[in-house]
Amino acid sequence: MTATHRRIVLARRPAGALSPEIFRLEEVPIPVPGPGQVLVRNHYLSLDPYMRARLEDSKSYAPPQPLDETMVGSTVGVVAASTSPAFAVGDRVLGRFGWQEYGVADENSLSKIDTRVLPMSVYLGAVGMPGVTAWYGLRMICEPKAGETVLVSAASGAVGSVVGQLAKATGCRAIGIAGGREKCDYVVQELGFDACLDHRELTDPTAMSDALGQAAPAGIDCVFENVGGVSLDAALSRINAFGRIALCGIIAAFTGELIPIHNVRQLLVMRVKLQGFIVSDHVTAWPGALAELGQGVATGRIKYRETIAQGLEAAPAAFIGLLAGRNFGKQLVKLV
Amino acid sequence: MTATHRRIVLARRPAGALSPEIFRLEEVPIPVPGPGQVLVRNHYLSLDPYMRARLEDSKSYAPPQPLDETMVGSTVGVVAASTSPAFAVGDRVLGRFGWQEYGVADENSLSKIDTRVLPMSVYLGAVGMPGVTAWYGLRMICEPKAGETVLVSAASGAVGSVVGQLAKATGCRAIGIAGGREKCDYVVQELGFDACLDHRELTDPTAMSDALGQAAPAGIDCVFENVGGVSLDAALSRINAFGRIALCGIIAAFTGELIPIHNVRQLLVMRVKLQGFIVSDHVTAWPGALAELGQGVATGRIKYRETIAQGLEAAPAAFIGLLAGRNFGKQLVKLV
Numbered sequence: 097m098t099a100t101h102r103r104i105v106l107a108r109r110p111a112g113a114l115s116p117e118i119f120r121l122e123e124v125p126i127p128v129p130g131p132g133q134v135l136v137r138n139h140y141l142s143l144d145p146y147m148r149a150r151l152e153d154s155k156s157y158a159p160p161q162p163l164d165e166t167m168v169g170s171t172v173g174v175v176a177a178s179t180s181p182a183f184a185v186g187d188r189v190l191g192r193f194g195w196q197e198y199g200v201a202d203e204n205s206l207s208k209i210d211t212r213v214l215p216m217s218v219y220l221g222a223v224g225m226p227g228v229t230a231w232y233g234l235r236m237i238c239e240p241k242a243g244e245t246v247l248v249s250a251a252s253g254a255v256g257s258v259v260g261q262l263a264k265a266t267g268c269r270a271i272g273i274a275g276g277r278e279k280c281d282y283v284v285q286e287l288g289f290d291a292c293l294d295h296r297e298l299t300d301p302t303a304m305s306d307a308l309g310q311a312a313p314a315g316i317d318c319v320f321e322n323v324g325g326v327s328l329d330a331a332l333s334r335i336n337a338f339g340r341i342a343l344c345g346i347i348a349a350f351t352g353e354l355i356p357i358h359n360v361r362q363l364l365v366m367r368v369k370l371q372g373f374i375v376s377d378h379v380t381a382w383p384g385a386l387a388e389l390g391q392g393v394a395t396g397r398i399k400y401r402e403t404i405a406q407g408l409e410a411a412p413a414a415f416i417g418l419l420a421g422r423n424f425g426k427q428l429v430k431l432v
Numbered sequence: 433m434t435a436t437h438r439r440i441v442l443a444r445r446p447a448g449a450l451s452p453e454i455f456r457l458e459e460v461p462i463p464v465p466g467p468g469q470v471l472v473r474n475h476y477l478s479l480d481p482y483m484r485a486r487l488e489d490s491k492s493y494a495p496p497q498p499l500d501e502t503m504v505g506s507t508v509g510v511v512a513a514s515t516s517p518a519f520a521v522g523d524r525v526l527g528r529f530g531w532q533e534y535g536v537a538d539e540n541s542l543s544k545i546d547t548r549v550l551p552m553s554v555y556l557g558a559v560g561m562p563g564v565t566a567w568y569g570l571r572m573i574c575e576p577k578a579g580e581t582v583l584v585s586a587a588s589g590a591v592g593s594v595v596g597q598l599a600k601a602t603g604c605r606a607i608g609i610a611g612g613r614e615k616c617d618y619v620v621q622e623l624g625f626d627a628c629l630d631h632r633e634l635t636d637p638t639a640m641s642d643a644l645g646q647a648a649p650a651g652i653d654c655v656f657e658n659v660g661g662v663s664l665d666a667a668l669s670r671i672n673a674f675g676r677i678a679l680c681g682i683i684a685a686f687t688g689e690l691i692p693i694h695n696v697r698q699l700l701v702m703r704v705k706l707q708g709f710i711v712s713d714h715v716t717a718w719p720g721a722l723a724e725l726g727q728g729v730a731t732g733r734i735k736y737r738e739t740i741a742q743g744l745e746a747a748p749a750a751f752i753g754l755l756a757g758r759n760f761g762k763q764l765v766k767l768v
Binding site for chain 1: 682693694
C-alpha cells in the first residue's frame with residue numbers, strides 16, 4: 097500500500113476574475129527519493145503575487161504554470177527521507193515544492209535553514225524572496241541617501257514592510273501606501289514609517305497626489321512600486337529631480353486590465369530612472385542580503401507580520417484574498 | 433546715433449496650438465560690451481524642441497522663458513568687438529544669445545569653435561548640443577553592444593540621425609521612425625540605418641507594433657525615445673529582456689496633451705530600465721563626446737542635414753514648423 101498526500105494543480109486558465117474552481121485538489125502517492133534526492137514534508141507554503149502572472153498562458157519572465165501540474169511556489173519543511181549525504185532526516189529546508197504536502201527534489205535544489213533563532217516561516221518572508229526583493233530594489237536601484245524620502249506601495253506587505261524599515265535604518269523619511277486604516281496604523285506605529293496613506297480613501301489621482309504632497313513636503317526621491325496605477329502616477333507628480341523608481345510589481349495589471357502611466361512628462365522633466373526588476377535575476381546579491389535581513393529580524397530591528405491560512409485546501413481562497421489585499425503581511429499556508 | 437539690431441521676444445504665453453503671434457519682433461540698440469565682455473554678431477540661431485516647454489509657465493528642469501525678453505537659444509557667430517583678452521574680433525564663437533542678431537556676453541559664457549574644417553552651423557547640430565544628446569543617451573544610458581538592435585524615433589532629426597549612425601558604428605542594427613517616405617528613405621539610404629518606419633502610415637499602435645516586429649525580428653534592446661506616445665508603446669511591445677530606454681523627448685506632450693504609456697507591464701516583465709535625461713546635467717561628458725562627434729563629421733562618418741530659414745523674422749514660423757516635423761534634419765535660422 098502506497099502512502100498518499102495532497103496537492104493542488106491548475107485545472108484551467110482563468111477567464112477574468114479568479115475563482116477557486118480553476119484549481120483542483122488531488123490525492124496522489126508520496127514520491128520516493130531516488131539517488132541523491134530528498135523527500136521533504138512541507139510545513140509552510142508561500143503565496144506570492146507573482147503566481148498570478150504564471151496562471152496566464154502569455155509571454156513573461158517565467159514560463160506559465162502548466163495545466164494539471166502542481167502549482168509552483170516556495171516552501172519550508174522538514175526532511176522526511178534522504179539518499180543524499182548532504183541532508184539528514186529532520187533537517188529544515190527551503191525548497192520550491194509548490195502547493196503540496198510532500199515533495200522530492202535533488203539535493204542541489206534545496207537549502208538548509210537555521211531555525212535555532214528564527215522561525216521557519218520567516219524564510220519565506222522577510223528573510224526570503226520577499227525580503228531580498230525589498231533589499232535589492234531599495235539598495236541597488238533606489239540607492240537612497242540619508243535625508244531622502246522613500247515612498248513604498250503595499251507598505252504592510254511582505255516586501256513593502258521591509259523596504260520601509262530598511263529605508264528608515266538608512267536615515268530616510270519613509271512613506272507608505274496601504275489599503276485600510278488598520279494596515280496604515282500598523283505601518284506607522286509598528287514598523288516606524290513616518291506616514292501612511294490609505295489608498296481606499298484616495299482613489300482619485302488628484303486626491304492621492306495632494307495627500308502625498310502633505311506627507312512628503314520635500315518631494316519624493318525614491319519610489320518602490322509594488323502596485324502601479326494611481327499610486328505610481330501620484331508618485332510621479334511629486335517626484336524630485338533625479339528620482340529613482342524600482343518597479344517591483346503591478347498588481348493592478350495582474351487582473352488583465354492595463355493601467356497606463358499618465359505622468360510621462362515627469363519621467364523626462366525630472367530625469368527619473370525607472371527600473372523594472374525580478375529578484376531571481378540577481379543571484380549574487382542574495383547571500384549578503386539574506387545575512388543582513390536575518391540579522392535584522394533576529395535583533396528585532398526588522399519586524400514582520402504574517403497571515404496564515406490553515407491546511408492545503410485553504411490555499412486557493414488565501415491566494416485570491418492575497419490578490420485582493422485581504423492578507424495582512426506575508427501570506428502563508430500552514431500545512432502541518 | 434546708436435546702431436540698432438533686431439530681436440524676438442515672447443509676447444505672451446501660448447494657449448493651445450502655437451501661433452506666430454505669441455512672438456514679437458523688436459528693433460533695439462546693439463549693446464556695448466563692458467569690461468571682460470564680448471559683442472558677437474550671430475550668424476546662425478538654433479531652434480530646438482526643448483524651447484516649446486520653456487514657453488509655458490510650469491515647473492520644469494529650466495525656468496520658463498520670461499515674457500518680453502529675448503527668446504532663449506544657442507547661436508554661433510563672429511566676434512564684432514571685445515574687451516576680453518581671450519577673444520579677438522573675428523573669432524568664431526558658440527554662445528547662448530537667443531533669437532537676436534547681436535549679443536553681449538561675459539567671456540566665460542562663450543566658447544571658441546574651429547571652423548577650419550567644419551562649418552560654423554554644425555556646432556549647433558551634430559557637433560553641438562543635439563549631437564552630445566545623442567551620444568550621451570546612447571552611450572551612457574542605452575549602452576548597446578554589437579549585435580543588439582537600437583530603435584530611434586525622430587530618426588532624421590538633429591539628435592536621432594546621430595543616434596542611429598553611432599549605433600551602426602557600434603555594430604548594432606539601427607531602426608528609425610520618421611514622418612514621411614522622404615525622411616525614411618534618407619534615414620536608410622544616406623544615414624545607413626537598417627530600416628525606417630513611417631509613423632504617418634502607422635498611427636495605430638498595433639500596426640506600429642507589427643511593423644516593428646518585422647523590422648526587428650530579434651526584438652529591440654535599446655530605445656532612444658525622442659517622441660513618446662504610440663512609438664514608445666510599440667517599442668515596449670517589442671522590447672527584449674533587460675532593454676534600456678533613453679527618454680530624451682516627448683514632443684507629443686509638448687502640445688499640452690499627455691500621452692500615457694500603456695505597456696507598463698512590459699517595463700516589469702522585461703526588466704526594462706527607462707531613464708529620462710537632459711544633456712546639460714552631464715557637463716563632464718561633453719568634451720569627449722564633442723571630440724568624437726567632430727572627428728566623425730570631419731571624416732564623413734557622421735552625416736547630417738540642415739533646414740535653414742532665412743533671416744530672424746523667419747524664426748517663429750520655422751520653430752512652429754519644427755514642432756510639426758516640417759524640418760528635415762537640424763533646424764537653423766541664418767541671420768547673416
